[in-house]
Structures are given as structure tokens and as C-alpha cells.
Amino acid sequence: MARLRHFAIVVKNLDESAAFYQKVFGVERVGEEHLEFGSGVYLSDGEVNLALLKYRSDAAAGVADSANFVGAHHFGFQVDDLDEVRNLIEANGGTFHFDLGDDETKVNFERKFKDPDGIIFDISQTGWLGTPGGVSDIIPPPRNKNPADNSAMQEPKGGSPTMALTTQSVLERIDQIHKEKPMYGHPLWTGMVENTFNLDQVRYLCKQHGGIPLHNQKYHGRLYVICPDPEWRELIAEVVYEESTGRIFSDGVSHHTLYLNYAKALGLGREEMYDPPYCGGVVAFQAYFEMICAKTFLEGVSAHMLAGEAAIPGLYGRIAGQLRKTFALDEEGVKYWTVHDTADAEHSDVGRRLLDQFATSQEDRQLVLKTVQQTIDIMHLMYDDIYRGVLELADKSAVA
Numbered sequence: 001m002a003r004l005r006h007f008a009i010v011v012k013n014l015d016e017s018a019a020f021y022q023k024v025f026g027v028e029r030v031g032e033e034h035l036e037f038g039s040g041v042y043l044s045d046g047e048v049n050l051a052l053l054k055y056r057s058d059a060a061a062g063v064a065d066s067a068n069f070v071g072a073h074h075f076g077f078q079v080d081d082l083d084e085v086r087n088l089i090e091a092n093g094g095t096f097h098f099d100l101g102d103d104e105t106k107v108n109f110e111r112k113f114k115d116p117d118g119i120i121f122d123i124s125q126t127g128w129l130g131t132p133g134g135v136s137d138i139i140p141p142p143r144n145k146n147p148a149d150n151s152a153m154q155e156p157k158g159g160s161p162t163m164a165l166t167t168q169s170v171l172e173r174i175d176q177i178h179k180e181k182p183m184y185g186h187p188l189w190t191g192m193v194e195n196t197f198n199l200d201q202v203r204y205l206c207k208q209h210g211g212i213p214l215h216n217q218k219y220h221g222r223l224y225v226i227c228p229d230p231e232w233r234e235l236i237a238e239v240v241y242e243e244s245t246g247r248i249f250s251d252g253v254s255h256h257t258l259y260l261n262y263a264k265a266l267g268l269g270r271e272e273m274y275d276p277p278y279c280g281g282v283v284a285f286q287a288y289f290e291m292i293c294a295k296t297f298l299e300g301v302s303a304h305m306l307a308g309e310a311a312i313p314g315l316y317g318r319i320a321g322q323l324r325k326t327f328a329l330d331e332e333g334v335k336y337w338t339v340h341d342t343a344d345a346e347h348s349d350v351g352r353r354l355l356d357q358f359a360t361s362q363e364d365r366q367l368v369l370k371t372v373q374q375t376i377d378i379m380h381l382m383y384d385d386i387y388r389g390v391l392e393l394a395d396k397s398a399v400a
């Protein structure tokens with residue numbers, strides 16, 4: 001006999017509903033899935049899978065006005081033979097609806113049908129997550145997402161998602177990500193601060209790093225265009241305005257001019273700064289950064305303001321100090337570095353406000369963390385590649 005093992009209900013908020021059923025019945029949160037048709041959180045008592053769903057479209061939900069629909073949606077039987085049961089369904093007036101999943105040997109694969117009254121139900125051979133025999137190969141449940149388990153509500157090191165994320169815990173994890181891969185921890189920047197590079201090396205780094213500040217409009221310029229909120233657009237407009245004019249923080253000198261002044265102080269001309277042969281790491285980072293800043297506002301802003309800008313305070317002042325001391329750069333020559341040291345310190349609560357407003361669901365918060373992590377990872381690949389070039393210039397001139 002077939003086994004009734006799956007109930008699917010459509011809810012307003014996946015995490016809130018999950019917490020409700022977990023608290024009341026002690027069921028376990030066994031996984032989640034985010035697919036094109038919608039998102040699902042799966043609960044289980046060890047026998048039956050209760051799927052909490054949020055559909056993205058009427059077509060996927062199979063109901064009109066799915067945006068406002070909540071309630072019981074469908075149920076599912078685990079069966080021994082999909083074909084045999086399909087024949088029986090059709091011989092008795094049921095009709096095939098569609099397959100969810102493309103591999104019927106995988107857990108959570110569903111063949112969906114409608115009964116003679118049009119009511120949707122699934123059959124599955126492998127079962128669902130949390131049913132006996134339904135082995136997980138989709139996103140495993142975050143370890144402490146069961147509200148009954150409050151024993152480990154403190155953030156673990158390493159930042160893997162283990163509990164419901166809040167603005168505060170997202171900010172703490174972002175801090176942790178920065179601590180694990182600080183810009184200053186990379187030998188490229190340690191070398192700058194500790195004065196182990198000769199002039200050729202510093203010039204090379206200056207040219208390669210110019211791939212970011214000299215092309216900034218391609219990144220936050222996009223963020224301005226896609227920002228959905230007029231008040232935040234104002235703030236981004238200020239960033240774009242400051243970068244391109246310097247009229248807020250840097251006495252009317254644009255940031256690209258500040259960077260060119262730095263290059264000039266090292267003996268590098270404008271032409272070679274705008275069109276140097278960039279190393280692969282810089283080209284790759286530019287491509288990534290342009291892409292992510294144009295993707296969704298939340299991803300763009302996470303990459304730009306939570307991964308990028310947050311890495312800077314403190315370090316740039318020290319770089320400026322070293323450049324003055326070792327290469328006798330004047331204030332104009334180091335102003336790019338000093339301006340960024342102070343300008344960015346003022347933005348410390350921007351992250352919190354951004355997260356409060358734009359990252360309101362668990363999915364959003366996960367996306368923020370993923371974006372910050374990947375941006376920092378790619379940034380470090382760029383540093384690695386620049387550093388390789390810097391090392392090749394190690395012996396070509398005496399250390400200054």
C-alpha cells in the first residue's frame with residue numbers, strides 16, 4: 001500500500017511558520033530549497049514531511065492570485081512504482097499535472113497529478129526529506145534552526161549558517177569574514193605597510209590597483225541606477241558625486257584625480273595609468289565587480305559597501321604614512337589614501353541600516369553573507385595575482 005508522507009501548505013513567511021510548528025509540535029526542520037518555482041522549508045516528525053511553501057508565480061502554484069494565497073495546497077504519497085500508480089490514477093479519472101525535479105531517483109522528486117475534482121497531489125518513489133528513506137541531498141538544515149535548541153545561540157567562528165540570522169548576527173559574521181581574510185593580512189598590503197617593496201614594486205602595485213579607483217563609475221554607478229529606494233538613491237548619489245567631483249570630502253578633487261596624483265608622485269603618467277596591461281586577477285575582479293553591482297541591489301550593495309568599503313579603515317592611513325616616509329611623497333601624493341581613511345570611517349552604521357531595510361528575510365540575509373564572502377575571496381585572488389607580479393620585480397632595483 002502507498003504511504004501518505006507529505007503535506008504541503010503555502011504560508012506567508014517560511015521561517016515564522018517553521019518556528020510555529022517546531023515550537024508547538026517539536027517537529028524538526030530538515031532542510032530547505034530555493035528553486036525557480038518558489039522556496040520551501042521542510043519539517044518532519046520522522047515519518048511525514050510537512051512542506052512550507054512560497055510560490056513565485058500563479059503558474060507554479062496552480063492557483064490564481066497566488067501572491068495572496070495561503071493554506072493547504074497539496075499532499076503526497078510515497079509509492080513503490082511510479083508507472084504502475086500513474087496508470088491507476090489515469091484509469092480512475094486523475095490527470096498528470098507536472099514533474100517537479102528532473103530525476104525521479106532523487107529525494108523530493110514529485111510527479112504531480114490532479115484528482116477528478118482538480119485537487120493536486122504528488123507521488124514519489126524516493127520520498128521526501130525527513131521521511132524514512134528520504135536521504136538529503138539538498139540544502140541540509142542549519143544546525144541550530146530548531147527554536148527548541150537554544151544551547152548554541154552564540155555565533156560560532158567560521159560563519160556557517162547555523163541559526164536564524166538577524167541584522168546583528170549578519171553584521172557579526174561579516175566582521176568575522178573580514179577578520180579571517182583582512183586586506184591587511186595579505187602580503188601585498190603588509191608589504192606596503194611594512195616597507196618591504198622597492199619603487200618598481202610600488203609602481204606596479206599602483207598601476208594594477210588603479211583598476212578599481214580609476215574605473216569606479218562602472219561599479220557604484222550601476223548601484224545608483226538599480227537602487228529601488230529614493231532615500232538610499234540619494235546616499236548613493238552622494239558616493240557617486242564625491243567620487244567624481246571630490247566636493248564633499250576632498251576639496252573638489254575627484255577620487256580618480258587623487259589616484260592619478262598618487263601615481264604622478266611615484267613617477268607614473270596618466271596614460272600608463274589608464275591603459276596598463278592589467279594582470280588577470282585585476283581583469284577578473286573588474287568583471288566580477290561590474291556584474292555583481294548590476295545584479296540585484298542587495299547583492300551590489302553587499303559587494304560594494306559591506307565587502308569592499310568596510311575593508312579599508314585604518315590600513316590606508318598607514319599606507320600613507322609609509323609612502324611619506326619611504327618615498328618622500330607629499331600630502332598631495334598621499335591624499336588618495338588619507339581621504340579614504342577618513343571618508344569611510346563615517347559610514348559605519350550604513351551596513352546596519354541597509355540590512356534592516358533590504359535584507360528582511362532569511363534568504364536575503366544568506367545572500368548578503370554569500371555575496372560578502374565571495375567578493376572578499378575574489379578580491380584576494382586579485383591580490384594574489386598582483387603580488388605575483390610584485391615579487392617578479394623584487395630584485396630589479398635596490399630597496400629604497
Ligand SMILES: [Fe+2]
Pocket residue numbers: 006008051074075076110122
Ligand atoms: Fe509536494
Ligand SMILES: [Fe+2]
Pocket residue numbers: 213243255340
Ligand atoms: Fe573613492
